[in-house]
Amino acid sequence: MKGEMNKLYAITDYQKAVERWKRWFKAAKASVIPALVRFAKLKEKRIDGLANHAKCPINTSRLEGYNMIKVAKRNAYGYKNDRYFFTLIRYLSLPAYDLASPKNT
Structure with a gap:
């Protein structure tokens, strides 16, 4: 289904x-x-x-991207290095990988 x-x-x-x-x-x-x-x-x-x-096939992905940047900006508050902020945005934009933990044997 x-x-x-x-x-x-x-x-x-x-x-x-x-x-x-x-x-x-x-x-x-x-x-x-x-x-x-x-x-x-x-x-x-x-x-x-x-x-x-x-x-009209639209979705909320762009809005979620903006929200992610706002959260990154909030987390980066107080840092004086702009390069850190833009690096953080690039890092958060990477696709997420689900790394499975090894099974206990």
Whole structure:
């Protein structure tokens, strides 16, 4: 279901998006997974916003980037070296890697 839902965000036609979201909600509510049924009922009320993504595919990634810089600025308060601040921003912009810890054997 998750993979099917992710494919819905690739649709570029509004009417097709509404139709496919309704079909997804119906399938989700027919499932026996209580969390999925609750999620479908919650999101079904917001079908217009979900389908509008087909017309205007925007997200909040840029806003999150600005917030990250604000937090870095707050953490760097008091440092007199601007180079440190810009290095900190570059460091925080690196992609995060999930390094799994070794298993205890």
